[in-house]
Amino acid sequence: MPVLFLLSKILDFVLLPTVWLLALLLAALLARQPQRKQRLLIAIAALLLLGTNPALVNELLLAWEKPPVPLASLPRHADAAVLLTGITQVAKSPHDRVYLGPGADRFTNALWLYRAGRVRYIIVSGGSGAVLAKAHTEAADLGTLLRLAGVPARAILLEERSRNTRENALFTKQVLDTRPDIKSLVLVTSAFHQRRALGCFHKVGLNPVSFPAGFRTTDRSITPDYWLVPSPAALENLSLLLHELAGWLTYKLLGYS
Known part of the structure; x- marks a missing residue:
């Protein structure tokens, strides 16, 4: 390791x-x-x-x-959304379902982009960030959910080897090297994670459009509970x-x- x-x-x-x-x-x-x-x-x-x-x-x-990206500012049609994992619990049993955790907006946002016709494919990138190997990968779990949500298998590409953000970028690039028809990308990951993810994708020569999801922040408030x-x-x-x-x-x- x-x-x-x-x-x-x-x-x-x-x-x-x-x-x-x-x-x-x-x-x-x-x-x-x-x-x-x-x-x-x-x-x-x-x-x-x-x-x-x-x-x-x-x-x-x-x-x-990274702040929310207005939908109107996205490309009308991109080739693929890259959905980074880190939002499922692969260690939870029984293993007959998918357990979503914090940041599940990554999944719903990528699904929305596809169902709205903004992307033709969804690339799910992520094996497992656990120290010990797991029986199944996060990418496989989210691929299952996407199919259950009506996304055809031909529109889902799985990258199941990566264990961190750098490998997300490296192995996604390898997937894209075999798919010359996919050129424009929308990167879907949590807002707090977008800076690092974008840097990694740029480093390997990919230039996706940023689409933050899974916000941990709230709007500012003047109420006492917000401050005290x-x-x-x-x-x-x-x-x-x-x-x-x-x-x-x-x-x-x-x-x-």
Whole structure:
């Protein structure tokens, strides 16, 4: 298994704010000096206060997410939508159905593009991002859902080997090398993931039109709950943002995007 793949999984764990909170809490419990314990408790309180503030985290995500693309600005007819996976739970049993998770708008948006006649094909790109191999791939699962939704098998192309965004781009390019009839692309992935994905596709010589989906942000609000009421979802979104920022920076440093 590639070292980079394992390191990425370790980095995901290290960047979790909940891991920081646990580490600070353990340090506070083990601290012998009262002043050190007090500083650690203040750090815990500050992290909780900032990390669970919905307005602050939402503003950070709004600055990072690619904004929605007006439908009128899309090409009238593109050859294919590239649907990136990362939205199903391949480890969930029984394996007689498809379990969709957060970001399922990727799927519904790609399906909409096809059913509205905006694209002729849907390329589903993604094997499994799990450390251990799974019995089936995310691409196969989403291909099943697309067929159940009325998309004919001839209009679905599956790329089932990729385990990360760089491989999404590399292996999609290989699929397209065998299909010279497919030239124009619409890239469908989550809004927070679009920057890294576009960079990877550009790097391999593909220039898809961006079509963000699966937004984690909300519109700004002036209500007290938006500004003052702590939210566990905010902490989850902060974890997601840190993960994506680290991935984007790593890809830049490695020359993947």
